[in-house]
Amino acid sequence: MQKAVGESRFGDGLTREANQPQQQKTISLLARLRNNVPGGELNMNRMFLSFVLVLAGLNSAAIAAWARSSDAPDHTAPCYDMKAQALLDLEQVQKKFLDLANALPTDKLTWRPSSDSRSFAEVFLHVAGERYGILGLMGAEKPAGFDAQKLEKSTTDKAQIVAELNKSWEFTQKTIKGMSNADFARMLPNLGPEANAGDVVYILVADAHEHLGQAVAYARENGVVPPWTAEAQKKAAEKKAEEK
Numbered sequence: 406m407q408k409a410v411g412e413s414r415f416g417d418g419l420t421r422e423a424n425q426p427q428q429q430k431t432i433s434l435l436a437r438l439r440n441n442v443p444g445g446e447l448n449m450n451r452m453f454l455s456f457v458l459v460l461a462g463l464n465s466a467a468i469a470a471w472a473r474s475s476d477a478p479d480h481t482a483p484c485y486d487m488k489a490q491a492l493l494d495l496e497q498v499q500k501k502f503l504d505l506a507n508a509l510p511t512d513k514l515t516w517r518p519s520s521d522s523r524s525f526a527e528v529f530l531h532v533a534g535e536r537y538g539i540l541g542l543m544g545a546e547k548p549a550g551f552d553a554q555k556l557e558k559s560t561t562d563k564a565q566i567v568a569e570l571n572k573s574w575e576f577t578q579k580t581i582k583g584m585s586n587a588d589f590a591r592m593l594p595n596l597g598p599e600a601n602a603g604d605v606v607y608i609l610v611a612d613a614h615e616h617l618g619q620a621v622a623y624a625r626e627n628g629v630v631p632p633w634t635a636e637a638q639k640k641a642a643e644k645k646a647e648e649k
Contacts, residue, residue, distance in 0.1 A: 487589060491606050492581055498613040499574045502532060504632040505620055506567055513627055514561050525623055526561045532616050533573035539609045543593060543602040545580045581606060 506529055517524040523531060534553040541547050560566060589603035596604070621631055630638075 487603055487606065488581060488584060488586075491610050492578065494610050495574075495577060495581075495613055498617050499570065501617055501631070501633060502529060502570055502620065503567060505624060505629075506563060506570070508632050509563070509624070509627075509629060511563055513629070514563060514566070516623070516627060518623065518626060523557070524561075525620070526566055527557045528616060528620055528623065529566050530557045530559065530569055532613065533569040535612055535616075536573040536577045536609065539605060539612060540577065540580050542596060543591070543605040545576075548576070577609070 514526040515524050534556045537547045537551055591602045593600045
């Protein structure tokens with residue numbers, strides 16, 4: 406059977422450049438995460454593919470240059486605030502999830518591209534659950550009685566789905582905002598010899614974007630234009646009319 410929309414699987418032919426040290430670290434970490442996140446391999450395979458595709462596309466010469474330069478101590482100030490950027494990315498994705506959920510006709514929440522795929526409702530609830538599961542890998546305390554599989558199938562009511570997305574987003578904000586720079590660098594040997602809490606936050610960001618893409622694909626299959634796209638098209642049309 407053809408794979409469902411937005412549900413890619415890992416292919417062995419995509420790891421041809423995995424001999425680079427940094428790539429090995431990332432791939433090793435993702436492999437371990439697949440065995441720790443609720444739902445196991447099924448929940449992590451698509452995210453694994455996304456990372457391998459990015460890594461496989463990196464220019465080998467650039468990687469080699471980076472490796473040579475990394476031998477010397479780097480005393481420059483960091484140019485990337487992972488905490489602030491992660492929160493910004495996740496906030497933008499959260500808004501899009503809410504906008505898309507609210508734009509869907511109620512009868513579409515149970516739509517799924519194939520019998521072995523998640524429905525719209527299950528994708529949204531899966532996103533909520535993975536926030537608890539992924540951040541739990543670095544020690545964040547999950548809600549009492551949390552069960553990822555039960556949450557995914559707990560409701561098809563739009564208001565309840567939106568409430569679960571908001572609840573898990575509050576948990577995510579509180580967890581990441583409470584982290585110091587030292588927390589981001591804290592090693593997590595159970596996930597890999599070089600894994601740290603910052604890696605877990607990065608995985609959460611990647612996972613959020615992956616499932617947003619999945620939800621958008623679902624929407625397009627049902628003739629639903631994402632609200633942010635509709636707004637951009639409207640502004641473009643108005644600007645074009647003004648220029649005439």
